[in-house]
Amino acid sequence: MKTEYDQGYLSFGDDHAIVVAGTIAFNTFEEFRGLRKQLSGLITNGSTIDIRDLKFLSSSGRAMFSMVCNDAKRRGVTGVKIWIKQDIEWQDRIITTLRHVWPALTVIGVEKVAQIEFPQLDF
Amino acid sequence: MMIFGDCVETREILEKSKPDLELHFRLPSTGVIPDLHGRYGDIVAKINECIGHLDANEENRVVMVINELVANALKYRERDTKIYVKVSVYGDCLIVEVHNTIVPVEKSHLAKFLITVMHYDLNEAYYRQIEYLTDHPDETRARLGVITILRDCDARLGYIIDEHVGSDRVVAYAMIDLEVHREN
Numbered sequence: 001m002k003t004e005y006d007q008g009y010l011s012f013g014d015d016h017a018i019v020v021a022g023t024i025a026f027n028t029f030e031e032f033r034g035l036r037k038q039l040s041g042l043i044t045n046g047s048t049i050d051i052r053d054l055k056f057l058s059s060s061g062r063a064m065f066s067m068v069c070n071d072a073k074r075r076g077v078t079g080v081k082i083w084i085k086q087d088i089e090w091q092d093r094i095i096t097t098l099r100h101v102w103p104a105l106t107v108i109g110v111e112k113v114a115q116i117e118f119p120q121l122d123f
Numbered sequence: 124m125m126i127f128g129d130c131v132e133t134r135e136i137l138e139k140s141k142p143d144l145e146l147h148f149r150l151p152s153t154g155v156i157p158d159l160h161g162r163y164g165d166i167v168a169k170i171n172e173c174i175g176h177l178d179a180n181e182e183n184r185v186v187m188v189i190n191e192l193v194a195n196a197l198k199y200r201e202r203d204t205k206i207y208v209k210v211s212v213y214g215d216c217l218i219v220e221v222h223n224t225i226v227p228v229e230k231s232h233l234a235k236f237l238i239t240v241m242h243y244d245l246n247e248a249y250y251r252q253i254e255y256l257t258d259h260p261d262e263t264r265a266r267l268g269v270i271t272i273l274r275d276c277d278a279r280l281g282y283i284i285d286e287h288v289g290s291d292r293v294v295a296y297a298m299i300d301l302e303v304h305r306e307n
Contacts, residue, residue, distance in 0.1 A: 029265035059271035
């Protein structure tokens with residue numbers, strides 16, 4: 001399944017990996033509503049989210065992504081893995097935000113690509 | 124006149140120094156907004172041409188600052204009024220100015236917001252807003268542009284809100300220190 005958003009897309013394959021890639025230059029938070037709902041509906045326990053090749057050009061995109069992850073945490077989702085490129089500053093910032101909303105987050109791996117897991121937490 | 128944040132140093136540079144590069148454009152008062160991201164790309168290309176090479180993160184920082192200020196101006200402005208944007212480069216320092224009108228209800232919101240955010244821990248303000256947005260999924264505005272400029276783009280930001288007969292005006296100033304790669 002592949003859904004296009006602006007010059008980017010979300011794809012969800014048989015491996016249950018959620019890939020969001022390309023340039024999504026929406027400016028308003030409202031414009032991200034469709035992507036936000038789709039992402040929220042796909043994230044479940046064990047999901048892998050790959051944003052390594054994603055480029056947002058506004059604060060609304062970053063906010064949307066943090067909000068979707070926060071919402072997943074509240075729904076009781078655990079064990080999500082997020083692929084980022086640590087040398088892309090905004091992606092690294094997102095991890096800082098997620099570390100705050102999901103304090104037990106651990107980073108596995110170093111170098112350019114990090115694999116992130118959200119362990120089971122007691123709420 | 125109401126002044127918020129870091130305006131003094133920015134205005135001093137604008138008034139007393141000669142820029143290495145100065146670019147400006149206007150957004151029309153009505154009709155279709157031109158391709159802003161294409162325009163931002165042109166600005167980054169001119170900076171690269173004029174002062175040296177910016178890496179992808181720096182380019183993203185520049186685009187983000189201009190884009191967020193313009194996006195706010197589009198939200199705040201009175202109907203049928205123009206927006207003026209100026210981008211100036213002084214050595215490794217980049218200053219973005221955005222001039223626009225503001226509707227009265229947004230003026231008081233903006234003033235209250237700026238007072239709050241300038242005195243808050245930025246990370247805490249960001250996290251609180253993410254929690255708020257998660258609680259209110261039908262919210263149409265994230266209201267994280269200013270915080271993101273300050274927190275993620277490491278910019279110094281100032282606002283001047285000026286009362287005028289007819290419509291009030293706002294000037295937003297953002298100053299960032301660029302990391303420029305120059306060939307020896």
